[in-house]
Amino acid sequence: MAELTVVKIGGNIIDDSSKLNEFLDAFSNLPGKIVLVHGGGKMATDLAAKLGIETKMHKGRRITDAENLKLVTMVYAGLVNKNIVAALQARGVNALGVCGADQNLLLAEKRNHPSTDYGYVGDITKVNTLALCKQIECNAVMVVAPITHDGQGQLLNTNADTIATEVAIALSRFYKVKLIYSFEKPGVLLDAEDDGSLISKLSAEGCALLVEKGTINTGMLPKTENAFHAINSGVEEVVIGNFVNMENGFSAGTNISQV
Ligand SMILES: Nc1ncnc2c1ncn2[C@@H]1O[C@H](COP(=O)(O)OP(=O)(O)O)[C@@H](O)[C@H]1O
Numbered sequence: 339m340a341e342l343t344v345v346k347i348g349g350n351i352i353d354d355s356s357k358l359n360e361f362l363d364a365f366s367n368l369p370g371k372i373v374l375v376h377g378g379g380k381m382a383t384d385l386a387a388k389l390g391i392e393t394k395m396h397k398g399r400r401i402t403d404a405e406n407l408k409l410v411t412m413v414y415a416g417l418v419n420k421n422i423v424a425a426l427q428a429r430g431v432n433a434l435g436v437c438g439a440d441q442n443l444l445l446a447e448k449r450n451h452p453s454t455d456y457g458y459v460g461d462i463t464k465v466n467t468l469a470l471c472k473q474i475e476c477n478a479v480m481v482v483a484p485i486t487h488d489g490q491g492q493l494l495n496t497n498a499d500t501i502a503t504e505v506a507i508a509l510s511r512f513y514k515v516k517l518i519y520s521f522e523k524p525g526v527l528l529d530a531e532d533d534g535s536l537i538s539k540l541s542a543e544g545c546a547l548l549v550e551k552g553t554i555n556t557g558m559l560p561k562t563e564n565a566f567h568a569i570n571s572g573v574e575e576v577v578i579g580n581f582v583n584m585e586n587g588f589s590a591g592t593n594i595s596q597v
């Protein structure tokens with residue numbers, strides 16, 4: 339099986355132009371088949387504040403009412419996606435920017451949670467693996483924004499870590515997939531303020547304890563949940579860390595162990 343890397347970059351890197359450029363420089367040198375999934379949560383939150391739109395997060399997910407859906411669609415599938423595509427093209431990468439509605443790539447259903455109304459948040463029901471593979475085999479680097487759709491004309495907001503996970507799982511049928519959740523810290527930390535407290539290997543049991551203690555919280559919750567789902571669903575290797583550090587050999591991040 340050919341190897342493929344799915345890289346996800348988060349909002350804190352996207353929001354900082356020097357960190358983003360550093361990331362894109364390293365990313366554009368990555369050999370082989372690659373898919374990039376991006377977030378942009380920080381930029382959406384900052385713009386919402388400027389526009390006087392309230393932001394509510396629950397367990398690392400955005401409660402997405404109609405106003406917030408408009409805003410996140412403009413930010414993720416517009417400004418962020420197109421800026422990344424242009425920056426990659428400038429580095430000689432054949433980037434193709436999409437969201438989940440394009441070529442019906444990511445079908446989702448509006449989340450129906452018993453106690454929390456998430457609004458227009460989508461849970462992925464189907465990945466159009468064939469359409470993804472066609473582009474990958476044509477050497478395009480898909481740049482995927484975290485907007486999905488329900489197939490009936492409704493756009494939905496889906497956490498970017500979840501999108502990276504579902505894309506990686508779907509592609510595992512055809513490729514040996516490595517999934518990297520890249521963010522601004524070296525990996526999962528014992529103390530989120532201390533970059534030296536990296537956990538180099540994380541088991542599901544160890545993770546559950548750290549969640550219970552509150553060591554893993556906010557945005558790290560969806561990342562770790564997704565990471566274990568990926569490693570237990572056919573993805574060959576899953577790492578949470580800073581892609582630039584990994585490429586420069588400084589830190590291999592947190593490796594997610596199976597079971
Ligand atoms: N144990 C932990 N180790 C590292 N980061 C953590 C931990 N617990 C919570 N976090 C927080 O999770 C954030 C990453 O989640 P998030 O902001 O959603 O990332 P991104 O949008 O960049 O993917 C970190 O910036 C940090 O504040």
Ligand SMILES: CC(=O)N[C@@H](CCC(=O)OP(=O)(O)O)C(=O)O
Nearest residue numbers: 348349377378379399400497498
């Ligand atoms: C439903 C939900 O939470 N969607 C996320 C999508 C963006 C995202 O995941 O961005 P980061 O990777 O930068 O956090 C949100 O709107 O924040």
